[in-house]
Amino acid sequence: MGYLDNTTTTVDAILTKKGRELLARGGDEFKITKFALGDDEVDYSLWDVTHPNGTNSYGSAIENLPMLEAFPDENQILRYKLVTLPKGTTKMPILQVAVPSTGFTFSSSGQKASVAPNTQNGSDSQLGYSVILHNSDAADLTVSQGGEVITGGATTPVFLSDAERKKSLSVIGKTFQLVARRTTVKIVTQITIIGNETGAVTTIPITVNANA
Amino acid sequence: MAEIFTRFDSNNDVVSNLRQTVSSGMWSGGTGTLTTFHTSSVQSGSTGRYFYEVYKDDPASDTTAEVQFSVAYGHFDGSGSYGQTNNFPSKAIYRQFRNILLTPGDNRFTFAGTGDNTNPKDAYFISMQRARLREKMDPGNWELRISGSGKTTVKLIDDSGATTNPSVNVGGRVFNVVSGSIATGTAVTKTTAAAQQGGAYGLFYPDLGIIVLNGPTTSVSASINRASGSAGTTDPSNALDLVEGIKRGAYFVSRREENLNTTHYFCRATNQKFNYTNNPTFFTASDGTLTVSSFDSDPHTYITTVGLYNDNNELLAVAKLSTPIQKSFSREAIVKVKLDY
Numbered sequence: 212m213g214y215l216d217n218t219t220t221t222v223d224a225i226l227t228k229k230g231r232e233l234l235a236r237g238g239d240e241f242k243i244t245k246f247a248l249g250d251d252e253v254d255y256s257l258w259d260v261t262h263p264n265g266t267n268s269y270g271s272a273i274e275n276l277p278m279l280e281a282f283p284d285e286n287q288i289l290r291y292k293l294v295t296l297p298k299g300t301t302k303m304p305i306l307q308v309a310v311p312s313t314g315f316t317f318s319s320s321g322q323k324a325s326v327a328p329n330t331q332n333g334s335d336s337q338l339g340y341s342v343i344l345h346n347s348d349a350a351d352l353t354v355s356q357g358g359e360v361i362t363g364g365a366t367t368p369v370f371l372s373d374a375e376r377k378k379s380l381s382v383i384g385k386t387f388q389l390v391a392r393r394t395t396v397k398i399v400t401q402i403t404i405i406g407n408e409t410g411a412v413t414t415i416p417i418t419v420n421a422n423a
Numbered sequence: 424m425a426e427i428f429t430r431f432d433s434n435n436d437v438v439s440n441l442r443q444t445v446s447s448g449m450w451s452g453g454t455g456t457l458t459t460f461h462t463s464s465v466q467s468g469s470t471g472r473y474f475y476e477v478y479k480d481d482p483a484s485d486t487t488a489e490v491q492f493s494v495a496y497g498h499f500d501g502s503g504s505y506g507q508t509n510n511f512p513s514k515a516i517y518r519q520f521r522n523i524l525l526t527p528g529d530n531r532f533t534f535a536g537t538g539d540n541t542n543p544k545d546a547y548f549i550s551m552q553r554a555r556l557r558e559k560m561d562p563g564n565w566e567l568r569i570s571g572s573g574k575t576t577v578k579l580i581d582d583s584g585a586t587t588n589p590s591v592n593v594g595g596r597v598f599n600v601v602s603g604s605i606a607t608g609t610a611v612t613k614t615t616a617a618a619q620q621g622g623a624y625g626l627f628y629p630d631l632g633i634i635v636l637n638g639p640t641t642s643v644s645a646s647i648n649r650a651s652g653s654a655g656t657t658d659p660s661n662a663l664d665l666v667e668g669i670k671r672g673a674y675f676v677s678r679r680e681e682n683l684n685t686t687h688y689f690c691r692a693t694n695q696k697f698n699y700t701n702n703p704t705f706f707t708a709s710d711g712t713l714t715v716s717s718f719d720s721d722p723h724t725y726i727t728t729v730g731l732y733n734d735n736n737e738l739l740a741v742a743k744l745s746t747p748i749q750k751s752f753s754r755e756a757i758v759k760v761k762l763d764y
Contacts, residue, residue, distance in 0.1 A: 221759040222742040224688075224731060230739035234764070242733050243437075243740065245428040246690045246760075248697050249728035253747060255704040258715050258723070270749055273725055278743055281728070285738040289730040293697035295426040298752055300699060301719045302711035304425060332711045333425050341736065407736075410427040410701045 227285040249289040252279060292410045296333070304333030304409035306340075314401070314416030317350065317391030320423065325355065326387040328404050330411060338407035339385045346400035347380040349419040350391050354384030383407065393423045428732060429696065431688060438687040446561050449551065449677035451479050451489045457675040461488070462666060472504060472512040472658050475666050476552075490552045494669070495520075496661035498638075499531055499544040502651045503661045513545070513661070520548050520635065524594035524628060532626065532635055535599050540622035540639040545649075547625075547641060547665050551632030551677075558681035560629040562598055566605045567634070568672030569665070571646025576672055578602060579636075581627040584610040595630030599623050602644075605676065629680075641665075688760040690729050697750050700724045723751045729760050 226234065233241040257272040264271075282288045296304075307329045315324045328340050344352040389402075398419045405412050431437050448455030461478040474495035480488040496503055497520060501511025525532065533542050549567075551560060562583035570576040581598040599616035601624060616623035621643070625636040642649035647668045650659030669675065699705070699722055706713050713719055725747035731740040742760045750756055 220744065220748065220757070221761060222729065222744055224729070224740040224742035224760045224762040226740050226762075227738050229737050233733070233737070233739060240733065240735075241739060243431070243686075243688065243731045243762075244734050245430045245732050246688065247428050247730045247732060248690070248692060248726045248750075249730060250700050250702050250725050250747070252727060253700075253702060253704070253725045255700075255702060255714060258718075260715070260717060270723060270725070274747055274749065276747060278727055278745055278747070281741045281743040283741075285741070288741055289728055289738060291700060291702040292427045292730075293692075293700045293724050293726065293750070295429075295696040296699045298695070298698075299720070300722075301713060303699060303701070303706035303713065305706075305708065305711045335425075337424065406425075408427070409425040412701065 225281050225283055227283050227288075229285045231283075247289060248293040249291055250293060251288065251290050252276065294410045296409075300332075302332040304335075304406060304411040305331050306404055306406060306411045306413040307331055308404065308413065308415060310415055314418065315389060317389075317417075317419045318422065320391055320393040322391045324389045326389060326402070326404070326415075328386075328406070328413070330406050330409055333406070333409045333411070335406035335408045335411075336385075339383055340387075341381060341383050341405045341407055342387050343403045343405075344380045344389075344400070344417075345402070346378045346398060348378055348392065348394065349398040349400045349417055350389045352380050352382055352402070353388050353390070354382050355386040355388050357385035389417070391419045391422070394419055395421055395423050397421050426696070427701075428736070429690075436689045436691065438689075441685045441687070443683045443685050444680060445683055446564070446678050446680045449555050449560070449565075449679045450491050450675075451555070455676055455678055457491060457677075458673050460491075460666065460670045460673070460675075462663070467663070471660070471663070472506075473516060475662050477666060477669070489554070491555055492549055492551045494662045494666050495548045495550070496638075496665070497546055497548060503545060503649070503659050505658055512658075516548065517546065520546075520633070523631070524626075524633065524635065532637075534623040534625065534637045534640070535616035536619035536621065536623040536640075537617075538621040540637060543622065543637060543639050545638035547636040547638060547662070549634040549636065551679075555679065556632035557679050559679065560627075560632050561678035561680040562596070562627070562629045563610055564605065565677035566603075566674065567669070568674040569641065569645040569647065569668040570671035570673075571642075571668050572648070575644070575646045577624075577641070577645040578604045578613070579624055580605055580610055580612070581629075582610075582612060582616055583627075583629075585612065585615070594628040594633070596628070598627045598629070600625035600627050600634060600636065636665075684764045686762050686764075688731060688762065690758045690760060692726065692750055692756045692758070694752055694755050697726070698722045698724055698752055721751065723749055726750055726756060726758065729758050731760065731762070 262268040461481040463482040476490045478488045482488040497517030498513040501514030504513035580603045603612040729742045
């Protein structure tokens with residue numbers, strides 16, 4: 212007779228670059244209050260309902276996958292988060308924003324555009340959306356309704372270069388406004404919108420033509 | 424309501440600031456035993472009059488070779504090295520360690536034992552490299568063998584096992600260096616410091632990672648050449664002679680010790696939670712339809728990563744699982760995340 216395994220899975224955590232920065236800064240900013248679970252490297256198309264060994268083996272290709280070690284760059288990890296939704300959900304929440312297929316294009320300084328995300332198949336009505344403008348040289352991003360500006364910015368689960376990260380701007384709210392800035396060169400960037408309840412993500416291109 | 428973050432219940436989910444003492448092998452790669460010793464011609468050519476750095480691998484052929492410890496020779500008056508008056512490397516070294524390890528006004532190291540060399544003018548200093556030491560050496564868990572040209576091998580350990588109340592001075596805790604061995608798993612002292620004829624072998628400062636060896640006693644017992652005088656232009660290299668003795672001894676076992684502050688976070692994925700995912704392979708981007716039709720009634724997800732966040736949604740720490748954990752409405756998972764500071 213074997214012994215039942217009743218142990219909890221124990222894993223060692225590493226600090227991210229942001230974690231080290233806040234820990235070094237001191238104060239209350241390094242205060243862990245919540246967690247999220249991710250499945251970045253899992254491809255659910257490997258779920259094989261025709262597996263000859265039956266239901267217990269449908270996910271064997273995923274379960275046998277060797278895991279990569281953690282990256283300390285908070286922008287490169289936990290891009291895809293597990294989400295709690297009611298049982299019986301058949302469609303995942305997705306974000307929709309009324310925007311031309313080519314994204315927002317600005318041709319003059321001060322030109323405005325409204326960004327009003329809408330969550331299909333779910334709701335982000337309570338916690339709103341996090342919006343990240345990757346390059347704040349292109350435009351100003353303000354909250355039109357329901358939110359507060361976070362100057363430091365939430366962790367951005369998209370790939371940003373170091374140059375972009377220095378210029379990125381994050382805000383939290385429900386509707387937003389983009390105002391093109393004065394620029395002597397054409398700037399192409401994008402905004403990433405994340406539903407703070409559903410975790411749904413969408414990215415919209417932005418082009419600000421030279422206007423000075 | 425949809426949810427991607429789950430708040431910790433600070434009373435039930437977080438066990439904070441557990442203080443743990445962790446010991447590990449002192450040398451590169453976490454190994455506890457060092458049997459090969461090398462010096463660098465580059466280092467000895469520039470600062471060899473003061474000290475010698477000792478490597479585990481030969482730095483001439485291995486560019487990744489790391490310093491394990493350094494050996495220096497000091498003399499109160501500057502004997503055993505050449506130079507201008509008051510500019511003798513051995514004098515500078517002796518006074519450097521004196522300032523670090525002895526209380527003000529205490530001019531020379533005093534060793535236990537009997538005989539002429541309990542208060543000698545010279546000593547060898549073995550300093551553990553910072554990256555190897557981390558926080559402190561583990562008392563009672565090191566042994567150094569020195570073998571001289573006469574093939575006499577001296578085995579040195581500390582007497583912490585026989586001391587419940589070590590003396591504490593400027594350099595922190597101090598133990599005597601005695602002849603003996605820990606090769607059997609426990610410290611076996613051959614001769615106690617008090618009974619050592621000619622003066623005890625030395626002093627051991629675990630909190631600083633420094634071993635001070637009595638110059639006369641060590642050189643005589645292990646048949647190590649120890650030049651005196653300060654004339655001429657060729658450095659006597661007393662430190663190098665001790666390094667050669669350590670090479671011939673070919674055995675330096677040591678452990679380090681550090682205190683870690685650990686916090687455990689219990690991340691509970693109960694049956695109703697985390698059964699869907701924003702992973703783009705889980706659903707169709709255009710309308711959100713699940714890509715696996717059976718997931719409509721019985722969704723399965725996999726946990727591979729745990730992220731710890733603050734209230735600003737900033738990812739502060741991250742942990743990866745060694746294998747994916749399956750999650751569904753009929754499964755629960757608890758992941759204990761350990762975070763060391």
